[in-house]
Amino acid sequence: MAVDQELSAKIQSELDMERETRDSDKVPARISEYLESSSFELQDIPGQEEVVLTRKFGDETIRVSFSIADLNAVEPDEEDPYGTADDDPAMYDEGDASANMQSGGANAKGTINQGRTADGNINIAPEDRIAPADREGLADDESASSQQEEGNNNEPSFPARVNVMIEKPGRGTLQLETTAENGEVVIDNVYYFADAELADAKTAELDWKRRNLYEGPPFGNLDESLQVLLERYIDERGINTAMAIWVPEYIDFKEQREYLRWMTNVQAFVDA
Secondary structure, eight states, X not given: OHHHHHHHHHHHHHHHHHHHHOOXXXXXXXXXXXXXXXXXXXXXXXXXXEEEEEEEETTEEEEEEEEGGGGGSSOTTTTOTTOHHHHOGGGSOTXXXXXXXXXXXXXXXXXXXXXXXXXXXXXXXXXXXXXXXXXXXXXXXHHHHHHHHHHHHHSOOOOEEEEXXXXXXXXXXXXXXXXXXXXEEEEEEEEEESSGGGGGOOSHHHHHHHHTSOOOOOGGGSOHHXXXXXXXXXXXXXXXXXXXXXXXXXXXXXXXXXXXXXXXXXXXXXXX
């Protein structure tokens, strides 16, 4: 059983190191301040990857969900498996934006505690986007821009998928697939379901029914003014810059807690 003792001791040293870096039991002020000031209620079940925010808006029920899986979706060196980027900068094409990006999650633990920074993440440069404020007819919100810049400088930065469902009694559900990135909520797809159950199909039968429905055109193919109005529509319901900054923060915080819980459970199993 010598290996068991060595493994348990190693896990304990990693637990101690993680706890010295950051107290996972203490909710950071920025996270709690958002929850206190917003109208959303948090549903976070320990041991599960998905996090849910819910609120009422008039007669609408709004459900926003995201997952910590986005943080661990991509290995750090997946785009450069042979390390050519570090060995020879000339290997990069200056015109290739992907040379300076990672897609998906920000930090994957190939080994315990591998690749973790002081913030628990590897920062990812966001894609170049045309800011909504540059589109015709959309005014710039200076306070939102200021908050976004602050978030960019101080907070985890990686694309996080955020699923939004807006349900009206007897009128079905509007579902929006979005990405929270760099202080901005970017709409990827918009779907409408007359049957609200199809928006979150939990059975094979419902999933089959959903597959046969017309889901609408890609969001980017819509008229530009329609895109802007849909962005304003969800912004009015609280899916906004504040949420876009908060979601990556909470993913980072929850992932740290789940990581420590996982290591504690493994250690308990080894010691039993």
